[in-house]
Amino acid sequence: MDYFLTEDQEMIRDTAREIAQERIVPVRAELDEKEEFPTEIIKVLAQSDMFGLFIPEEYGGLGKGALELCLAVEELSRACLGVSTSYAANALGTYPILLFGTEEQKKKYLPDIASGKRLVAFGLTEANAGSDAAGIQTTATQSGTEYVLNGTKQWITNGGEAEIYTVIAMADRSRGARGANAVIVEKGTPGFTFGKKEKKMGIRASATCELVFDNCRVPRQNVLGRDGMGFIIAMKTLDQSRTGVGAQGVGVAQGAFEEACKFARTRVQFEKPIIGFQAIQHMLADMAIQIEAARSLVYSVARYVDSGAKDITKASAMAKTFATDVAMKVTTDALQVMGGSGYMRDYPLEKMMRDAKILQIYEGTNQIQRNVICQALIKELSRNK
Amino acid sequence: MKIIVCIKQVPDTAEVRINPQTNTLIRDGVPSIINPYDTHAIEAALAIKDVHGADVTVLTMGPPQAEAALREAVAMGADDAVLLTDRAFAGSDTWATAFTLAAAIKFLGCDIALCGKQAIDGDTAQVGPAIAEFMDIPHISYISKIEAVSADAITVCRLMDEGYDVVQAPLPVLLTVVKELNRPRMASLKGKMRAKKIEIRKLTSLDLSLDKNNLGLEGSPTQVKNIFAPEIKKDRIVIGGTAEEQTDELISILKAVKCL
Numbered sequence: 001m002d003y004f005l006t007e008d009q010e011m012i013r014d015t016a017r018e019i020a021q022e023r024i025v026p027v028r029a030e031l032d033e034k035e036e037f038p039t040e041i042i043k044v045l046a047q048s049d050m051f052g053l054f055i056p057e058e059y060g061g062l063g064k065g066a067l068e069l070c071l072a073v074e075e076l077s078r079a080c081l082g083v084s085t086s087y088a089a090n091a092l093g094t095y096p097i098l099l100f101g102t103e104e105q106k107k108k109y110l111p112d113i114a115s116g117k118r119l120v121a122f123g124l125t126e127a128n129a130g131s132d133a134a135g136i137q138t139t140a141t142q143s144g145t146e147y148v149l150n151g152t153k154q155w156i157t158n159g160g161e162a163e164i165y166t167v168i169a170m171a172d173r174s175r176g177a178r179g180a181n182a183v184i185v186e187k188g189t190p191g192f193t194f195g196k197k198e199k200k201m202g203i204r205a206s207a208t209c210e211l212v213f214d215n216c217r218v219p220r221q222n223v224l225g226r227d228g229m230g231f232i233i234a235m236k237t238l239d240q241s242r243t244g245v246g247a248q249g250v251g252v253a254q255g256a257f258e259e260a261c262k263f264a265r266t267r268v269q270f271e272k273p274i275i276g277f278q279a280i281q282h283m284l285a286d287m288a289i290q291i292e293a294a295r296s297l298v299y300s301v302a303r304y305v306d307s308g309a310k311d312i313t314k315a316s317a318m319a320k321t322f323a324t325d326v327a328m329k330v331t332t333d334a335l336q337v338m339g340g341s342g343y344m345r346d347y348p349l350e351k352m353m354r355d356a357k358i359l360q361i362y363e364g365t366n367q368i369q370r371n372v373i374c375q376a377l378i379k380e381l382s383r384n385k
Numbered sequence: 386m387k388i389i390v391c392i393k394q395v396p397d398t399a400e401v402r403i404n405p406q407t408n409t410l411i412r413d414g415v416p417s418i419i420n421p422y423d424t425h426a427i428e429a430a431l432a433i434k435d436v437h438g439a440d441v442t443v444l445t446m447g448p449p450q451a452e453a454a455l456r457e458a459v460a461m462g463a464d465d466a467v468l469l470t471d472r473a474f475a476g477s478d479t480w481a482t483a484f485t486l487a488a489a490i491k492f493l494g495c496d497i498a499l500c501g502k503q504a505i506d507g508d509t510a511q512v513g514p515a516i517a518e519f520m521d522i523p524h525i526s527y528i529s530k531i532e533a534v535s536a537d538a539i540t541v542c543r544l545m546d547e548g549y550d551v552v553q554a555p556l557p558v559l560l561t562v563v564k565e566l567n568r569p570r571m572a573s574l575k576g577k578m579r580a581k582k583i584e585i586r587k588l589t590s591l592d593l594s595l596d597k598n599n600l601g602l603e604g605s606p607t608q609v610k611n612i613f614a615p616e617i618k619k620d621r622i623v624i625g626g627t628a629e630e631q632t633d634e635l636i637s638i639l640k641a642v643k644c645l
């Protein structure tokens with residue numbers, strides 16, 4: 001399919017593809033096995049200007065948008081979701097600053113983020129606040145010109161590796177969801193430490209750990225937006241990033257599909273390559289249909305986001321849900337095509353299938369996405385009645 | 386500091402095929418790349434630039450389409466690109482190539498000139514050192530590590546068959562590099578965008594005021610009489626059996642052909 005990409009967009013896709021082929025594919029199994037953060041690959045991504053894709057030129061970026069980010073994320077995901085998660089989580093942590101930061105905050109942080117000099121992480125989830133994000137218990141208590149943070153964030157991607165953290169904490173519990181603040185916290189701030197490093201089923205090259213705040217004092221200037229906007233900032237950030245999770249789904253599905261095709265053409269049973277059997281042909285055809293449909297939706301939504309559309313919640317939730325459900329289905333079926341070989345660690349399929357599962361869970365489970373989509377539908381229906 | 390990196394555009398294949406009728410290289414359908422050893426020279430220049438600051442110019446001699454190789458080097462991070470192109474340069478052997486490149490480097494001026502140790506198509510490894518001779522500057526070949534760079538000297542490791550030499554030379558100097566030196570960086574997005582737009586500076590024999598008798602085919606003391614693919618000998622003997630049986634048979638064969 002031709003998606004009528006511009007010359008620049010093709011260049012971005014090709015650059016990401018080259019990095020994926022040359023630097024990620026040869027080490028992905030080892031990174032997964034050792035649960036090792038891909039420091040060297042992050043350096044290559046930084047040197048190739050990949051971290052600045054969606055950051056405006058005035059802050060040292062390339063001034064591109066959601067579609068370009070999706071193209072890059074898709075290519076990286078085709079090789080390794082662990083690496084692409086580390087990369088995409090950086091965008092997730094950056095959006096609060098990009099969307100709600102003051103000129104001063106943007107000038108201070110965005111150039112280092114665009115160059116890849118400093119990684120970013122987004123801290124929302126807690127032990128008792130997952131799907132119910134409004135239930136966060138970490139507090140940000142005002143004390144003179146500072147905020148004092150107390151509490152623990154859980155399962156934070158890039159935790160420990162990132163230098164800059166955008167954290168959601170309750171400033172005024174009496175106001176409920178409207179009492180949350182979004183605060184920038186830098187690594188090394190006294191009272192800010194890292195807890196348990198998680199052992200995961202998949203995306204094992206990505207770092208996931210706890211952020212522990214114990215009387216951690218940050219200046220008032222670190223608050224993003226106005227007081228009480230924390231929850232809105234978190235939701236708008238997730239609206240932006242969800243399309244990228246969809247792109248991860250398209251990428252890993254494409255990678256798994258290619259492995260299955262390669263295998264089906266060379267694996268001989270009953271004296272012919274198994275791609276000659278209708279049972280395999282129909283599976284491959286279904287995978288191809290689903291991947292293309294997911295890609296079409298993800299690119300369309302990314303273009304819609306880039307058009308400056310105001311309400312992207314429903315569209316981005318659709319892209320995320322559909323493409324990541326496709327990822328789970330396609331990686332599972334691709335493994336099935338490869339039979340016992342697919343199940344062995346000698347082939348990348350078992351890792352792809354383990355990795356794909358997280359896409360249906362993080363940045364809002366696909367069940368929560370469906371809630372979001374239907375809430376928007378109900379709103380539209382009552383408006384049009 | 387000014388660094389010039391000499392690069393060569395070569396066909397992307399280790400197995401160069403030769404047309405048996407004309408005895409010339411088959412270039413059709415073979416994509417062109419920067420000579421792989423030269424990419425290590427580019428990386429070396431960029432690494433010096435990263436640490437000490439430098440102006441890196443890539444230089445090549447070739448037909449107009451060699452521009453693509455220069456643009457690729459700019460995408461990696463080179464500041465400037467110069468193409469030596471002139472019908473008079475056509476058919477140069479290593480002597481005439483080095484003579485012309487040396488004249489261009491003198492014209493442009495530099496503190497360090499870098500070359501790959503050899504090109505994968507010609508494999509002579511002569512052009513780098515010959516440039517230094519024509520320029521009357523020191524050269525160190527087969528560099529596997531750059532130890533230190535200062536404003537007037539450089540210390541490097543030269544890869545030898547057994548171990549390496551540590552060599553210091555005053556600037557200006559010419560270095561030829563081996564692949565052990567570094568891992569060439571990938572082209573960045575900003576680099577690629579710049580490479581698309583950059584104007585490649587072109588130099589001709591006229592710009593360098595060169596005597597045509599020293600250039601191209603006419604200026605080349607070596608003339609290629611014939612290029613041919615080596616004959617593939619098909620009479621092979623495969624020895625089977627245990628190690629002992631194989632040894633016995635090998636000895637009897639060698640005795641039969643009077644090698645033993």
